[in-house]
Amino acid sequence: MRTAFFVDGYNLFYGLLADTRFKWLDLPRLLLHIVQIEEPASRLASVDYFTSSVKPSLATRGRASKEAQDTYIRALKAAKVKVHLGRHQLEPAKAPRFVDKSTHASRQDTVDIWKLEEKETDVNLAVSMYRLASKQACRPASERIEQLVLVSGDTDMTPALRAIREDFPELTLGVILPYRPEYQRPPPxxxxxxxxxxxxxxxxxxxxxxxxxxxxxxxxxxAIKPDYW
Structure with a gap:
């Protein structure tokens, strides 16, 4: 079963890798390991990785954080992972002021903040999944992707999965949640x-x-593993 993976890099990092010593992750090998547990006949056809470049001015380690991300992306590309870069947008905004947990947020009591948003990643991921699904009928049977696997717990991907499930019912859809066992999160x-x-x-x-x-x-x-990883 030829399998294509679509990885939300931001979701993967903050849901699974942040604050661990496992950031130098061989993503293709890990994903193949997991999918073959679920379906032993699965074979890795492709891995697409979606993320945005670190902003050094906002990163914990400044420029070193950006250099570490760039190095990891080079390692992924060497492992034949296709990397798609979105962007971060930083702009001034207002947010309700936190008083205490017993006081409800109010739009009448706000403070100025910097709002950082990741742009284009979710849309790029959803469009890429759908486009790949739509091309399979034109491929020789031996080259067709039979299974798409989303690596994300972001429910913003629900419309894309629903469209693929309805329009291409012959495809198998899998989801890998990038969660640690100790978090005990309910599945979306x-x-x-x-x-x-x-x-x-x-x-x-x-x-x-x-x-x-x-x-x-x-x-x-x-590409050499960053010292602090």
């Missing part, structure tokens, strides 16, 4: 209802067992 109901199968957590043992080597060969300079 709308994604669960549309998926043929869902993996709810990824363990620390799985992350540890699927890391890139310290030095990844690329077409140019090698």
């Amino acid at each position: 109901g709308s994604l669960k209802a549309l998926a043929h199968w869902m993996r709810r957590v990824i363990t620390a043992e799985e992350l540890q067992g699927h890391q890139f080597p310290h030095r990844v060969t690329t077409h140019k300079a090698p």
